Amino acid sequence: MYDIKPLEEEWKRYKKKKMKPWYSLIFSILIITTLALSFLNYKDVIFSKLENNSSVSINKPIPTTVLLDKALTTLEVKKEIIEKSIKDNNIELETDVSSIIDDPMRYEHPNAKKVSIKITEPIKKPVIVEKPRKKMHLNIIETTSASAYRDVAKRFADTADTDDSLFLARTYYDQGNNKKAIYWALETNKVNPNIEESWLIFAKAKARSGHKDEAIRILSSYIKRSNSFEAKALLKKFKK
Amino acid sequence: MKNRYEAAKNVFIDSVDIDDYIELNSSVTAYKQLEHSMDKPLKMILLFGRPGTGKSILLNRITEKLKHQKEIHYFDTPAINEKEFFHKLFKVLTKKDLPKNTEVNFSALVDFCKNLRGKREIIILLDEAQMYGPEMMEKIRLLSDTRVVKFIVSLHKTDDEDLIAKEHFQSRIWEIIELKNATKDDQALYIHKKLLKQNLYEIANSIKEKNMKMIYTFTRGNFRECNKLLFTIFEICEYYDKNEPSKINYENIPKKIIEMSAIKLGYVDV
Numbered sequence A: 001m002y003d004i005k006p007l008e009e010e011w012k013r014y015k016k017k018k019m020k021p022w023y024s025l026i027f028s029i030l031i032i033t034t035l036a037l038s039f040l041n042y043k044d045v046i047f048s049k050l051e052n053n054s055s056v057s058i059n060k061p062i063p064t065t066v067l068l069d070k071a072l073t074t075l076e077v078k079k080e081i082i083e084k085s086i087k088d089n090n091i092e093l094e095t096d097v098s099s100i101i102d103d104p105m106r107y108e109h110p111n112a113k114k115v116s117i118k119i120t121e122p123i124k125k126p127v128i129v130e131k132p133r134k135k136m137h138l139n140i141i142e143t144t145s146a147s148a149y150r151d152v153a154k155r156f157a158d159t160a161d162t163d164d165s166l167f168l169a170r171t172y173y174d175q176g177n178n179k180k181a182i183y184w185a186l187e188t189n190k191v192n193p194n195i196e197e198s199w200l201i202f203a204k205a206k207a208r209s210g211h212k213d214e215a216i217r218i219l220s221s222y223i224k225r226s227n228s229f230e231a232k233a234l235l236k237k238f239k240k
Numbered sequence B: 001m002k003n004r005y006e007a008a009k010n011v012f013i014d015s016v017d018i019d020d021y022i023e024l025n026s027s028v029t030a031y032k033q034l035e036h037s038m039d040k041p042l043k044m045i046l047l048f049g050r051p052g053t054g055k056s057i058l059l060n061r062i063t064e065k066l067k068h069q070k071e072i073h074y075f076d077t078p079a080i081n082e083k084e085f086f087h088k089l090f091k092v093l094t095k096k097d098l099p100k101n102t103e104v105n106f107s108a109l110v111d112f113c114k115n116l117r118g119k120r121e122i123i124i125l126l127d128e129a130q131m132y133g134p135e136m137m138e139k140i141r142l143l144s145d146t147r148v149v150k151f152i153v154s155l156h157k158t159d160d161e162d163l164i165a166k167e168h169f170q171s172r173i174w175e176i177i178e179l180k181n182a183t184k185d186d187q188a189l190y191i192h193k194k195l196l197k198q199n200l201y202e203i204a205n206s207i208k209e210k211n212m213k214m215i216y217t218f219t220r221g222n223f224r225e226c227n228k229l230l231f232t233i234f235e236i237c238e239y240y241d242k243n244e245p246s247k248i249n250y251e252n253i254p255k256k257i258i259e260m261s262a263i264k265l266g267y268v269d270v
Helices: A004-059 A064-088 A132-141 A146-159 A162-175 A178-191 A196-208 A212-226 A229-239 B004-011 B025-039 B055-066 B082-094 B106-115 B134-144 B159-169 B184-197 B201-206 B209-219 B223-243 B255-265
Strands: A093-095 B044-049 B071-075 B122-126 B149-156 B175-179
Touching (some): A146 A162, A178 A196, A212 A229, B025 B055, B025 B149, B025 B175, B055 B071, B055 B122, B184 B209
Parallel strands (some): B044 B149, B044 B175, B122 B149
């Protein structure tokens, strides 16, 4: 047996060739195992990505962000409106507007300011219990035109409303027109002789026009009838 | 002292020695079948099988067994030519040598055989019959027609030989006995019996079942291939035993050595 060494070399080659499929199989199994393990490790990430993608496509018609923005915008607008209206009515604002938001399902933005309304004082409305025409009268006050006084005088002629005549008496007295003030005070007293202001304006206008004695006589006669404190004080003033 | 593997190696030297004959289930069946056929008034019997299936050793065995009971002659090597074949046949029939410078007259030989009818029954075993030409096979057939000479023709089973069998024996052969390769169990038994016959019990025991499976895979149950492989295995073992004892396991024939033997014999393509 002289060829044992070459035979051993041949056998080694044969062994390698024989084991080749096994090595390939083991290698394949290792690769498959590695891939499987990798897949298992990153499965959550992959699935979450897939789910995100799919949810975006599904929820596209109603995007959440749009809803958020819309809600905030509405909130701000409402707040402005509320603040404005409260300012106009002299209402003090503290916080929390949520109660006045119409939609209860609306998304509440985490940064949204909680606004609540606390009314510290009741709203003071002008206590003017007047007839609708008085409103017209007030409007006239704002004007200084002579035609406005003529309109009031004309209306007095129609209605005999002492408010109109008293107004004219007071205004003319304030303007220093004693003659017209005396005239409209007398007109008022003719309609209603119990209006104190009308008597006082008459007396003051007389006194200022130089008829102080007549003024004292009128006041004395009125004091006798009404025992008015203001009339007494004015009389006292005239007598000094 | 003789190396143990050297003795084992020599057990598997391929030969048709009657001492090498191993009785296996398959070989016993073939033997009985052939013996039974020879008792029948048949003119020709075809023993058929691939090389290494034990045809020759079976013919040898039956010759040895029956030579004292029947007039049986074993032509182990085919005659080179017709003249040589008839010289041998003349000697068998007449029990005399052919005089020098003479030739056998075939017609006279046929007549001689016809005269022997009822007196003698001669059995001639023709091994490697595929070596005989068609013309000679035709003459063999004519001789068998005399019913004095019975021919047992052993053929290799190849495509060409099948053709010969068809052409020359299809109508004349009365019985065909086919020998096949051994089964895995028969082959293992064959190896064990061979070694035990030479008192090599330890070596026989060192060839385990998985070794037997490997040997069968390489040899496919062919006795000749098996002998060759076992011879080579023990040759390598012998080398390691003498030169590198660390490489050999005395309890178990290493798989590596069986594979090396298969590589050496070309059973494995490296």
